[in-house]
């Protein structure tokens with residue numbers, strides 16, 4: 001497996017059919033997905049809406065059950081672990097979600113939001129140490145310490161996504177699965193968040209699985225890219241090879257649709 005941190009082999013995921021006659025029939029969503037992410041690198045996942053990008057990210061962290069295939073992390077087949085045995089990997093594999101307006105509980109202060117994962121994964125930490133960690137986290141995502149007392153609705157979209165990132169980092173993960181982390185933000189703020197993610201990756205030696213429909217953003221952050229269409233990976237390779245010599249028409253169309261490139 002080389003120096004891969006995360007490897008997926010022949011992953012299959014389906015959703016239950018919803019209506020009438022078809023209620024027992026499952027609808028295949030991810031079909032025979034295989035990919036690997038090298039430690040310290042970013043694998044970008046691109047594809048049109050509905051191609052299965054979110055389903056892929058969520059199935060890795062068990063928000064969606066898998067039907068077949070294997071997911072390995074640090075050479076351990078984590079898809080076969082019991083829920084208890086999986087707990088350490090819940091810490092190591094964190095998600096950053098698309099919509100910072102939805103993903104933070106409006107009734108919790110930033111302090112409570114950041115404290116929750118610490119209480120779960122580091123229950124032995126004293127209150128003092130926990131607080132020091134939370135202040136460090138705010139520092140890392142370049143927000144003032146006073147924000148601990150705020151509620152999410154006092155923050156802008158970009159600031160909320162910084163909290164989403166801080167919450168993911170609170171438990172010292174190895175890999176972040178970023179699912180369209182800047183799609184809900186103004187273009188002017190997107191660049192600042194992308195730069196932050198890039199800086200954090202270098203500082204903390206993080207590995208990223210970076211999901212986006214925006215080919216320009218994926219190019220900026222990725223070392224390798226996998227192109228998804230209709231639940232399959234139709235093409236994958238280094239950023240250079242995908243952006244300079246795309247083989248599939250679908251990839252060419254995705255690239256042609258981005259004037260900013």
Ligand SMILES: Nc1ncnc2c1ncn2[C@@H]1O[C@H](COP(=O)(O)OP(=O)(O)OP(=O)(O)O)[C@@H](O)[C@H]1O
Nearest residue numbers: 015016029047048049050051052053054055056213
């Ligand atoms: N809970 C669900 N039940 C049934 N089908 C679902 C469910 N969630 C997603 N799907 C279907 O699975 C397919 C893949 O959806 P998914 O959200 O993974 O795509 P995506 O690539 O993330 O799209 P987008 O770019 O719009 O976020 C779609 O056809 C979608 O309709």
Ligand SMILES: [Mg+2]
Nearest residue numbers: 053054055180
């Ligand atoms: Mg999605």
